[in-house]
Amino acid sequence: EAGVAQSPRYKIIEKRQSVAFWCNPISGHATLYWYQQILGQGPKLLIQFQNNGVVDDSQLPKDRFSAERLKGVDSTLKIQPAKLEDSAVYLCASSFSAGDTDTQYFGPGTRLTVL
Amino acid sequence: KQEVTQIPAALSVPEGENLVLNCSFTDSAIYNLQWFRQDPGKGLTSLLLIQSSQREQTSGRLNASLDKSSGRSTLYIAASQPGDSATYLCAVKVKNAGNMLTFGGGTRLMVKP
Numbered sequence: 001e002a003g004v005a006q007s008p009r010y011k012i013i014e015k016r017q018s019v020a021f022w023c024n025p026i027s028g029h030a031t032l033y034w035y036q037q038i039l040g041q042g043p044k045l046l047i048q049f050q051n052n053g054v055v056d057d058s059q060l061p062k063d064r065f066s067a068e069r070l071k072g073v074d075s076t077l078k079i080q081p082a083k084l085e086d087s088a089v090y091l092c093a094s095s096f097s098a099g100d101t102d103t104q105y106f107g108p109g110t111r112l113t114v115l
Numbered sequence: 116k117q118e119v120t121q122i123p124a125a126l127s128v129p130e131g132e133n134l135v136l137n138c139s140f141t142d143s144a145i146y147n148l149q150w151f152r153q154d155p156g157k158g159l160t161s162l163l164l165i166q167s168s169q170r171e172q173t174s175g176r177l178n179a180s181l182d183k184s185s186g187r188s189t190l191y192i193a194a195s196q197p198g199d200s201a202t203y204l205c206a207v208k209v210k211n212a213g214n215m216l217t218f219g220g221g222t223r224l225m226v227k228p
Contacts, residue, residue: 004158031214042119042204042218043159055213091158098214100146106159 002026004107006092012113018080021110025073025094031055033104034067034077035091043091049075050098079112087114117142117209121219128195129227136190136222138205143183150179150190151204153221159204163190167210195226
């Protein structure tokens, strides 16, 4: 069974530029999560989708971050414009559903460096 | 709001030592607690998952315990090896919260040969 795929694996941009990350969840998984992991910290949930609808985006900085999952499968996370403090690893995870018994499976992450 | 704390933040031990990593959480209404391993530049690998009704789980040289009433979990690594060097994260899942995980800050482990 293929795991969660993310691309690119690494990205270096200058501040005020835009960047987009892509995630392909495990086939059949309805729930998709984007996490931000700043160096030395644990992952923090940015947004959670159930199919193509947003369940929780309370920690997403909506002035510069946006995410979509138009067809309920792949998802894109965008930052526009990027700031230095956005340097982090962006992890995507998916689960079959959003119940307590469902396990989240994580992708390899995208490491973003903002100069 | 659930908060998860891991102590120590970093640990360096010689090969062969037994060691304990600590995780504490503020809200005892959890569904389960999970320990992950993260290698540099990589994603998260699940090591052990303890349901709220369980006291411990074991996998090879790893043993995780859970004391829900006191809000604590420990990960015990026996006979540590250089290959165990990684960051260890604990995460709790609160009941009926949409499958949300709350992570601690991690413990960065270095096992010296």
